[in-house]
Amino acid sequence: MRTDSSFQFEAVSSKKVSDFILKQLEEAIILKELIAGEQLPTERELSSIFNASRLTIREALAELERRGLIERRLGAKGGTFVLPLTDNSHKRNRLEIRQAWDCLTKIFEYRNIIEPETAFLAARRMNKDALIQLRDYLEKSMTEDCTREWFRSLDVRFHLTIAKASANHYFENAVREIRTKINPALDLMPYNQRVKEKNIEGHTDLLQALEKGDGERAREIMTLHIIDAKDAIYKRVFETEIDR
Structure with a gap:
């Protein structure tokens, strides 16, 4: 024994x-x-x-x-x-996220491994229909009448579509788990033209890499995209004033 x-x-x-x-x-x-x-x-x-x-x-x-x-x-x-989660998240989740920041940091460490590799695989395996879907999400996010809630929804759909296109359900499930945990923090982000343009710029660069089948470039862009998101959330959670 x-x-x-x-x-x-x-x-x-x-x-x-x-x-x-x-x-x-x-x-x-x-x-x-x-x-x-x-x-x-x-x-x-x-x-x-x-x-x-x-x-x-x-x-x-x-x-x-x-x-x-x-x-x-x-x-x-x-x-x-x-x-509507995003309309009220700045009232409900900011303190919770600040208190759980150590845990959220670990999730971002995990994300910084999973999503870049997911983008790398997607660039090599993505089919035409998935690329059309990503382009549609991107174009809808650019419209002037795109609401805060819909913009956040399109952002999630964009990332989940890439995860599904990796053709590896382990990566897809991991991305879903990650997004479920970080979305309350991402919903804290203000909705203004600067934030909107930054997000669209990152998604545009990523889509172009995917369309070219450039896995290395897709991985690099996704890594930078994730780092920018974490830095923006940190500033948002720990700053004094809330600017919606």
Whole structure:
């Protein structure tokens, strides 16, 4: 019988079914796959989608509401609606992010390894449809009537499309995990012409490298893009005044 203790097991955490449903819905909202103002399916429909009881669905929705991600409205035009995260994030998340900065720094270290390599693979494996999709997201982000919430959604979709184009589900899942953790911080960024142009410039350079199939260049641009994002978030979180 082995007596050394060079390895450790983790204690089992008992989770309810509603926790798994909550995680999926929360991720979809944070990643803006469900965007502000969008109505969620009814409890009955969600029950069918998740193959769970309506009571379980109700528990998950109650927690989402408590976290300020959805609101439930009564009346003829009632239902459950996604709340605009970016419009309120500067009020809700700034202190939390400051307190969790050490953890966020580690996530950015992880991101700085994962996403540049994802871009490298995508440049070599991306098909025409994915490039067209990226171009569409980029052009939509340039329009004058692009709202703050929609701009942030397009940014996430741009990065997730690159991750999917890597044709490696480990990288794709890693990018989804990373974006779920850093999006509340990214949502703190102000929405003005300077910020918008900086983001568009980075995405334009990245798209051009992907279109050329230049993996090395795509990796380099993604690395710089990530460093710029971290620096901007740091300034945003620790500065005194909030400029929306």
